[in-house]
Amino acid sequence: MKKIMLALIGIAMSFGAAAxxxxxxxxxxxxxxxxxxxxxxxxxxxxxxxxxxQFESIYKVPQTVEKNLPEGxxxxxxxxxxxxxxxxxxxxxxxxxxxxxxxxxxTPILFEGIQKTQTINTPADIRxxxxxxxxxxxxxxxxxxxxxxxxxxxxxxxAAQDLKLRGVPALFVDGKYQIRNNGISVDNAEDYAxxxxxxxxxxxxxx
Numbered sequence: 478m479k480k481i482m483l484a485l486i487g488i489a490m491s492f493g494a495a496a497x498x499x500x501x502x503x504x505x506x507x508x509x510x511x512x513x514x515x516x517x518x519x520x521x522x523x524x525x526x527x528x529x530x531q532f533e534s535i536y537k538v539p540q541t542v543e544k545n546l547p548e549g550x551x552x553x554x555x556x557x558x559x560x561x562x563x564x565x566x567x568x569x570x571x572x573x574x575x576x577x578x579x580x581x582x583x584t585p586i587l588f589e590g591i592q593k594t595q596t597i598n599t600p601a602d603i604r605x606x607x608x609x610x611x612x613x614x615x616x617x618x619x620x621x622x623x624x625x626x627x628x629x630x631x632x633x634x635x636a637a638q639d640l641k642l643r644g645v646p647a648l649f650v651d652g653k654y655q656i657r658n659n660g661i662s663v664d665n666a667e668d669y670a671x672x673x674x675x676x677x678x679x680x681x682x683x684x
Contacts, residue, residue: 504660504676505650512639512652516553518546518677521637521647525561528658529646530592533584541670542648542677550681554580555633557645561591563603570603572629573620582610650680 501507520539522529532538543552556571558564570587574580586606590597597603607617620626640649648656656676663669 499676499679503657505654505656505680508640508649508653508655512636512649515636515640515649515652516551517651517681518542518550518552519636519649519652520552520554521557521642521645521649522554523557523560523564523645524567524587524591525564526645527592530588532646533588536666536670536673538646538670538673542674545674545678547678547681555636557637557642558634559637560645563597563600566600566603568633569621569626569630570607572626572633573607573617575629576620576623576625577612577616579607579610579612583607583612586610648677650677654680654683656680 499505520542522532522539524530533540539554546552554571556568558568561567567587570583571580574583583606586609587597587603590602590606597606604614604617608614640652640655646658650656656673661669661672661676663672
């Protein structure tokens, strides 16, 4: 019985090693030079990006990655301002969402307003999206004009610049690695998100 158990453990270990056999240039690329002082896991997106909308609503990559991160690993999600006519205002609005901690509530409303219904076309429309999410107009205005939101906007812009970001969705680990979205080879949306999450965790543990 002991020999059987040892054999089973050996098989399990070999499968675990195979599952973590990810390589630079395939599932991820090295970031050079290293960018320091970033969240351990950092995702960039835009409400104007149709691929980001698919990542969020169909593949559910952001949700799956966050749910499966090891305890204590920090994750942040930054908006980019180089897409869309309201790109800069959307980045400000995302900073408001982070400050008010309503990211989960406002994300589907903003995505649908941009990608599906095309009903968000002005800064007032963005404000109304927050009101739909349960934020009062006064709360939104106060946060939008606060120093902390201005600082968060600059933080998002600086991170994108330091990482020489050219497109979204994009996910970085430890300022050293970027996931290759087209390097995840699976057949369906659910498996894609799971495999993506495994690659992220592999890189989190990689020293």
